[in-house]
Amino acid sequence: MIRELRSLSSQCSRPRAGGNRDFCERVGCDISFDFATVTLNYGLFVSNNDEFDGAVQILKKVRRIGKGVKYVENPEEDRIIEDGLCLFNFCEGMAK
Numbered sequence: 001m002i003r004e005l006r007s008l009s010s011q012c013s014r015p016r017a018g019g020n021r022d023f024c025e026r027v028g029c030d031i032s033f034d035f036a037t038v039t040l041n042y043g044l045f046v047s048n049n050d051e052f053d054g055a056v057q058i059l060k061k062v063r064r065i066g067k068g069v070k071y072v073e074n075p076e077e078d079r080i081i082e083d084g085l086c087l088f089n090f091c092e093g094m095a096k
Helices: 002-013 020-027 032-048 052-068 075-095
Strands: none
Touching: 032 052, 032 075, 052 075
């Protein structure tokens, strides 16, 4: 599962002319919500096993997504990003 998440992450993080969101809109798909959801769920799974360092590494991706979002049209996506950022902050504090 980690390998698949890293593969998806590398595909999503590749810079594209006009930005990834523009690219996704041109081809008719946007996986940012799905990616944020999977990342949050996996980070939650890892943190529930008290592996806070690992969870921080996973949840950094949600933080990156949150920084790149200027506005969110989907309130569910906004909640997922907010929950991911809260979990990231908690795990970061526990990892120290």
